[in-house]
Amino acid sequence: MIRAGLISFSSCAGCFVEFLNMEEDLLDLVKIVDVRAFPIALEENDFENLDVLFVEGCPTTPYQLEELLHLREKARYLVALGTCACYGGVFTLIKNHTFKDAVDMQYGGTPPVVSIPPQGLSYYVKVDYHLYGCPFELSELRALVTALAMGKPYRQPEYDVCAECVLRDNDCLLNKGVPCMGPVIRGGCRARCPSSGQACTGCRGTYSDANIDSHRAILLEWGLTPEEIDELYAKYGGVER
Ligand code: SF4
Ligand code: SF4
Ligand code: SF4
Structure with missing residues (x-):
């Protein structure tokens, strides 16, 4: 069994919703994945000695960054789950556009709390695998988990x-x-x-x-x-x- 944890930083939570949307496939997944920590779905969470940590979103506050650095130490592999975790995603609107434009476009005029610039996780920690997309592709999650369970390499697509x-x-x-x-x-x-x-x-x-x-x-x-x-x-x- 793969001991897995899931944690979310600044995001729309759409990638975790996608995870839960697996429905019957989720039942197959838990045959090979032992979910030890998933704070939005579990009451008790154990992030110690994980094989793999799935991270949704990117850190945009010092507290989140500290937690990312702390949890990275506890997992053998880290997977950036979705575009926010891979690149900063929609939060980079704040970095790449004027702040007002970003707030109007993405947040309906109410500014989010962002005290450090949004970056993909690999800016701060080693990322072993990226699952791209907004949200990520379930087929790629299945392929990655299967590869990890079998000890085989997982390759991301490199075509357009x-x-x-x-x-x-x-x-x-x-x-x-x-x-x-x-x-x-x-x-x-x-x-x-x-x-x-x-x-x-x-x-x-x-x-x-x-x-x-x-x-x-x-x-x-x-x-x-x-x-x-x-x-x-x-x-x-x-x-x-
Ligand atoms: S075509 Fe694919 S990569 Fe392009 S925006 Fe749509 S889902 Fe994303
Ligand atoms: S990648 Fe897209 S769906 Fe996933 S958390 Fe970010 S904004 Fe939401
Ligand atoms: S083939 Fe044309 S429509 Fe399809 S992704 Fe490429 S540019 Fe876009």
């Missing part, structure tokens, strides 16, 4: 969203002038947004071979300004520039 779009025979939105981030963003979500007619907004971050210059050039050709392109690239904090 376009590859999955092509497999689904989708009409390309970017070719029609819709500013889609798919060419630079890590696949693995089965091209969820373009498959339903929406542009990819980049929630899974850039993949290793992303050709940013070429993608920006296409967006410029379609009439976006450099500032508008910067806005697209800044949304989740996970796009290298």
